[in-house]
Amino acid sequence: MLVLFSVFFGNSGLIPIFGDEHAESLSSLLTILYPGSIQGSFVFISIMIVTLIPVLSIFVSGVKLLFNFRQSFKTIAIFTSIIWFCGIAVLIVTGINLGMSMRSETSVEMEVPFSDTTNVLMIDVLEDDIFSNHIIYDDVWNKTELIRSGDKNIFLGFPELHLTEKKDSGNFEIILVKKSNGVSTKDAISKAERIDYDLQIQGNKILMSPYFTMPSEDKLRGQQIEVEIAVPYGKKVILGEGIDRIDFDTDTRNRYDENLFSGTTWQNENGRVKCVECKMERRRFRQDD
Numbered sequence: 001m002l003v004l005f006s007v008f009f010g011n012s013g014l015i016p017i018f019g020d021e022h023a024e025s026l027s028s029l030l031t032i033l034y035p036g037s038i039q040g041s042f043v044f045i046s047i048m049i050v051t052l053i054p055v056l057s058i059f060v061s062g063v064k065l066l067f068n069f070r071q072s073f074k075t076i077a078i079f080t081s082i083i084w085f086c087g088i089a090v091l092i093v094t095g096i097n098l099g100m101s102m103r104s105e106t107s108v109e110m111e112v113p114f115s116d117t118t119n120v121l122m123i124d125v126l127e128d129d130i131f132s133n134h135i136i137y138d139d140v141w142n143k144t145e146l147i148r149s150g151d152k153n154i155f156l157g158f159p160e161l162h163l164t165e166k167k168d169s170g171n172f173e174i175i176l177v178k179k180s181n182g183v184s185t186k187d188a189i190s191k192a193e194r195i196d197y198d199l200q201i202q203g204n205k206i207l208m209s210p211y212f213t214m215p216s217e218d219k220l221r222g223q224q225i226e227v228e229i230a231v232p233y234g235k236k237v238i239l240g241e242g243i244d245r246i247d248f249d250t251d252t253r254n255r256y257d258e259n260l261f262s263g264t265t266w267q268n269e270n271g272r273v274k275c276v277e278c279k280m281e282r283r284r285f286r287q288d289d
């Protein structure tokens with residue numbers, strides 16, 4: 001019982017979807033998911049009812065067997081059963097409503113102006129003043145560890161960087177993609193447009209924020225930030241020391257044994273973006289290469 005109460009009302013650390021780095025308790029987490037405090041409160045109470053009534057029933061049955069009680073609790077059992085089924089009904093209805101609020105998925109793409117004609121593009125990550133500079137994204141097994149709820153904003157610490165090939169030898173192209181779900185396409189677009197992300201261009205250097213934010217009233221609806229960089233033929237991208245803080249991906253990343261790519265250089269060779277300065281033992285070639 002004490003364990004259950006610590007899970008419901010405090011930061012026990014037993015469930016890895018809330019804690020110091022995101023919602024402080026189950027109740028706080030529900031406020032991030034469900035619109036309005038009333039619906040979140042109903043869900044919280046229903047979860048308590050559905051969880052605690054079976055536990056209490058087992059406890060009472062054990063006490064009756066242990067002390068050989070003959071007294072019948074039929075009326076109480078019927079009453080608690082009705083309450084339990086009501087709790088189940090509330091969870092089903094609110095769960096369906098939550099699912100419906102995410103039924104439409106869309107993305108908003110914006111081209112980031114980049115006029116530098118350099119042959120080498122530097123990419124690094126800004127200081128992380130919300131989570132930590134020492135976080136390595138691939139060591140985080142659950143994205144909810146990188147969620148923090150504030151009074152006005154929700155902070156999400158998992159932006160993505162994608163390197164893609166560009167067929168010609170022109171300039172680098174940078175696309176900022178904002179994704180979100182919503183109850184309708186219009187709602188999803190509105191939520192995506194309200195995502196705030198700090199992407200800085202300084203000459204031939206790109207500085208990416210390790211997190212993005214959205215208004216608290218938008219709730220968690222699968223919001224995501226992706227930075228897509230098209231690498232022209234023959235040109236290079238050098239990843240900075242902080243790049244492992246974010247989710248980095250290319251079509252050829254799975255060919256390397258290591259998951260850490262800070263300080264590495266990537267180049268468009270023969271129509272594919274490849275790591276050209278990785279140590280040979282980091283490569284894991286397929287038989288068809």
